[in-house]
Amino acid sequence: xxxxxxxxxxxxxxxxxxxxxxxxxxxxxxxxxxxxxxxxxxxxxxxxxxxxxxxxxxxxxxxxxxxxxxxxxxxxxxxxxxxxxxxxxxxxxxxxxxxxxxxxxxxxxxxxxxxxxxxxxxxxxxxxxxxxxxxxxxxxxxxxxxxxxxxxxxxxxxxxxxxxxxxxxxxxxxxxxxxxxxxxxxxxxxxxxxxxxxxxxxxxxxxxxxxxxxxxxxxxxxxxxxxxxxxxxxxxxxxxxxxxxxxxxxxxxxxxxxxxxxxxxxxxxxxxxxxxxxxxxxxxxxxxxxxxxxxxxxxxxxxxxxx
Amino acid sequence: xxxxxxxxxxxxxxxxxxxxxxxxxxxxxxxxxxxxxxxxxxxxxxxxxxxxxxxxxxxxxxxxxxxxxxxxxxxxxxxxxxxxxxxxxxxxxxxxxxxxxxxxxxxxxxxxxxxxxxxxxxxxxxxxxxxxxxxxxxxxxxxxxxxxxxxxxxxxxxxxxxxxxxxxxxxxxxxxxxxxxxxxxxxxxxxxxxxxxxxxxxxxxxxxxxxxxxxxxxxxxxxxxxxxxxxxxxxxxxxxxxxxxxxxxxxxx
Numbered sequence: 001x002x003x004x005x006x007x008x009x010x011x012x013x014x015x016x017x018x019x020x021x022x023x024x025x026x027x028x029x030x031x032x033x034x035x036x037x038x039x040x041x042x043x044x045x046x047x048x049x050x051x052x053x054x055x056x057x058x059x060x061x062x063x064x065x066x067x068x069x070x071x072x073x074x075x076x077x078x079x080x081x082x083x084x085x086x087x088x089x090x091x092x093x094x095x096x097x098x099x100x101x102x103x104x105x106x107x108x109x110x111x112x113x114x115x116x117x118x119x120x121x122x123x124x125x126x127x128x129x130x131x132x133x134x135x136x137x138x139x140x141x142x143x144x145x146x147x148x149x150x151x152x153x154x155x156x157x158x159x160x161x162x163x164x165x166x167x168x169x170x171x172x173x174x175x176x177x178x179x180x181x182x183x184x185x186x187x188x189x190x191x192x193x194x195x196x197x198x199x200x201x202x203x204x205x206x207x208x209x210x211x212x213x214x215x216x217x218x219x220x221x222x223x224x225x226x227x228x229x230x231x232x233x234x235x236x237x238x239x240x241x242x243x244x245x246x247x248x249x250x251x252x253x254x255x256x257x258x259x260x261x262x263x264x265x266x267x268x269x270x271x272x273x274x275x276x277x278x279x280x281x282x283x284x285x286x287x288x289x290x291x292x293x294x295x296x297x298x299x300x301x302x303x304x305x306x307x
Numbered sequence: 308x309x310x311x312x313x314x315x316x317x318x319x320x321x322x323x324x325x326x327x328x329x330x331x332x333x334x335x336x337x338x339x340x341x342x343x344x345x346x347x348x349x350x351x352x353x354x355x356x357x358x359x360x361x362x363x364x365x366x367x368x369x370x371x372x373x374x375x376x377x378x379x380x381x382x383x384x385x386x387x388x389x390x391x392x393x394x395x396x397x398x399x400x401x402x403x404x405x406x407x408x409x410x411x412x413x414x415x416x417x418x419x420x421x422x423x424x425x426x427x428x429x430x431x432x433x434x435x436x437x438x439x440x441x442x443x444x445x446x447x448x449x450x451x452x453x454x455x456x457x458x459x460x461x462x463x464x465x466x467x468x469x470x471x472x473x474x475x476x477x478x479x480x481x482x483x484x485x486x487x488x489x490x491x492x493x494x495x496x497x498x499x500x501x502x503x504x505x506x507x508x509x510x511x512x513x514x515x516x517x518x519x520x521x522x523x524x525x526x527x528x529x530x531x532x533x534x535x536x537x538x539x540x541x542x543x544x545x546x547x548x549x550x551x552x553x554x555x556x557x558x559x560x
Contacts, residue, residue, distance in 0.1 A: 035330065049357060051343070062343045065357065069350035071340055095433060096360065098532075099367050104360045111353060125439065127528060169330055185441060185506065187528045215330040245332070259337055275339060282340045289330035 033291040035167045037216070038079040040072060040284055042086050043250030044120065044277035046093030047105055052278070063279040065108045071282055072112050079286075081166040084113060085173065087250035088120025088222035091134075093278070101126045102134035110139040116162060118175030118220035119144050120250060124188040128153045143175035143220060146200040148193035161204050163212050169289060172208030175220040176201055176237070178251055197223060197232055198240050205243035215289060217244050224251040225274050238262035238270035246271045246285065253277040259285065368430035372536065373543030376550040379422040381415070383468040384460075384478075384559055387551040388422060389413070392435075393472030395538035396442065396531065400503040404527060406444055409488055410452075410473035411503040415459070417531075418470075427539055436532040443509035446523035450496040453483055458515055469557060479560040505531055 051064035076082050086109065091102045102123075109117070119142055123131060132153045135142055145160035161174035176197045180189040201219060208214040219237075226233045234249040241264045249272055259273035275281040340346055379388040393411045400408035420434045447455060459469040461481045469476070477485040486494040499522055506526055511518055542549050 034333070050361065062341065064342065066349035066353045067342050067344070067347045069353040070347035071342060073350065074347065092439060095364060095368060095430075098530075099364055100360060104357065108353065108356065111356060182510075185526045185528055187526055213329060216332065257339075271335075273337070279342055282342055284338045284340060286336040286338075287332060288334035290333045291330055292328050294331040 033168075035169055035289050035291075036079065036081060037166055037169055037171065037287045037289065038075060038082045038284065039218070039246070039248075039287070040075060040082060040084045040282055041248045041273070041275065042068075042279055042282060043222075043248070043274055044089040044253050045086065045105070045279045046089055046122065046277060047091055047097040047102075048094060048278040049096050049104055049108060050094075059278065059280055065112070065279070068279055068282060069108075069112050075284070076113075081169070083115045083164055083166070083171065083173075085218070085220055085248055086114060086117035087220045087248050087274070088118045088175075088177070089122045089250060089277075090117065090120070092122040092125045097125070101130050103137060106134050106137045110137070114138075114140045115164060116141050116143050116173055116175075116220065118142065118222055118250075119147065119158070119177050120222040121178055121180060121184050124180070124184050127188055128190055128192075132157060143173060144177050145174045145204045146195040146197045147177050148195060150193070151191035154192070161208060163208065163214060168291075169216065170212065170214045172205075172212055172214030172217045173220065174201070174204045174208065174218075176223055178222050178224065179232075197221075198237055201237060201244070202240075202242055205241065209243040216246070216287065219244050219247045221247050222250045225249050225254040225256070225272070226252070234272045234274075235260075235262055238264060238272055240265060241270060242266055244270050246273070248283070249274040255281070368428065368433070370429045371426040371543070372429065372432070372539035373427050374548035375422060375424055375427055376548040378424040379551070381418045381421060383415070385553050385555070385557040387553055388418070389415075389468075389470045390472070390553060390556060391538075391551050392418065392535060393470050395472075395535050396503050397472035398538060399529075399534045400442070400444065404442070404444065404503075406525070407501055408444065408473070408503050409490060409492060409500045410471060412455070412459075412472075412508070413470040413531075414505060414508055415468035415470055417505055417507065429536055432532060432535050432539065436530075436535060438507070439530050439532070440505040440507045441530055442503055442527040442534065443506040444501055444503050444523075444525045444527070445509060445518065445521045446499050446501050447518075447521055448496070449494055449498050449500060451517065451520065452500050452502060453486065453494075453496065454517060455502070455515060456486070457481065457483055471556065475556045475558070477558045477560060484560065 048063045049065050051061050052059040054060045090105050091097050096104060135157060141162055142158045143161055144158050149155045161172060164171045164173060179194050180192060205217050208217050221234050223237060224233050226235045234247045238247055239262050247270060253276055254274040255276040256274050259271045261269040261271055264270050273283055275283040380386055381388050393413050397408060397411040418435055419437055422431055422435060456469055460478055473489050475487045476483050508515060509518060509524060
């Protein structure tokens with residue numbers, strides 16, 4: 001036993017009897033503490049509340065909230081720390097949206113315990129006033145850092161980011177939306193100002209990492225996975241980013257077999273994932289953490305993704 | 308037990324410092340869960356939640372708008388269905404948009420199926436127009452309007468068919484030899500006219516790149532599907548079945 005261990009035991013002994021810190025578990029000091037986090041995610045569900053009809057088409061019987069709800073519940077029963085996110089385009093795609101304007105989509109997400117979502121271009125399809133009405137029914141925050149809603153009905157109804165705390169872990173989550181111009185009818189997005197996602201994304205990520213002391217930083221993105229031209233995509237953003245660990249993407253309806261690693265400005269991998277559309281799949285990422293700083297600069301970063 | 312204050316402060320400082328070192332990632336795993344009957348049974352609570360929405364939706368989709376005495380099929384160069392749908396857009400534009408609308412245009416490929424003989428339900432209209440394309444009013448110089456129409460009868464367009472409302476046209480060798488407006492206006496290549504189109508077409512989705520030089524563009528947040536539903540519902544108010552026929556608005560010489 002070396003001197004530091006000896007003195008630590010001395011402290012623990014002291015703590016055990018100190019009423020002021022009595023609620024803190026002493027074993028966090030005694031050995032490296034590990035914890036886990038399970039991230040579940042969807043994107044571009046497009047009002048697919050019911051599974052695709054059993055008409056012999058490729059996706060017949062897939063998707064739908066009644067089975068997704070069971071799956072999420074099962075995972076919550078098995079895992080202590082679960083976060084559930086959506087990367088936008090909750091609305092539009094089935095007559096449910098045309099008739100109910102998004103209410104059952106949002107209420108179903110409440111029931112499944114979504115922790116946050118970002119805004120997709122089709123979420124504007126009912127107009128800004130409808131967005132206010134329907135998003136107002138959400139029990140979870142809409143996170144978007146690069147839409148300035150100041151001169152719209154949505155002003156003050158979104159947050160750029162939120163810090164989630166799970167078993168001592170601090171998980172910073174922010175959202176990025178796609179350029180509405182040329183994609184969304186102007187009457188629908190009105191005076192929404194689109195801000196550069198790379199610039200804003202890096203600012204927010206730095207805030208989460210440095211000021212908010214987040215252990216893990218997640219971007220919910222509706223930028224799209226990849227384009228043939230220079231349009232900002234998740235891959236482009238990842239390569240020009242810092243301080244982001246995971247991008248949960250949407251918009252391009254990309255079915256990734258497994259998440260993809262892209263190196264960021266610091267040469268560290270950013271994990272990008274997207275699970276197609278319509279809730280056909282539920283994405284799941286299981287993360288293990290250990291208390292304290294990584295021994296090497298890259299430790300805890302360059303870890304293979306096992307599927 | 309009494310505790311010296313001098314010892315407590317450094318202890319707390321150490322504890323806070325230890326907490327601030329945070330966590331680092333040591334391992335990660337990924338899986339993608341297909342949501343189907345093999346993966347999970349239905350959640351009964353969620354099923355109960357959805358049931359009233361789904362039931363009412365079924366009723367909405369089953370609403371009979373009008374009865375048709377004949378099957379209504381899309382066809383080239385002209386059909387009763389083609390004309391009816393273009394007229395629906397024109398009438399909506401003239402009555403509800405508060406803008407002078409000279410004519411309307413619908414892309415042939417945008418009509419996805421035919422309408423049956425007998426009751427026409429909202430669900431049928433969803434099948435005819437599953438897309439959420441919206442109305443756009445373009446102001447075009449006469450010469451561009453002619454170029455626009457000719458694009459859909461010429462070989463450039465994917466679907467070689469012209470569907471219009473508010474105009475009668477004569478086609479010879481894939482070119483227009485006459486354009487007559489039903490509102491009495493005379494065609495002049497140098498005058499401006501308004502044409503109601505799908506925003507898909509206005510966005511050059513059909514390949515009509517020259518529309519970027521339109522005099523004016525106004526977008527309206529109403530889907531063409533809702534325009535059709537509105538129109539068929541109005542037709543049904545008389546209580547009599549419709550029996551639409553072609554009116555020769557497209558003449559090929």
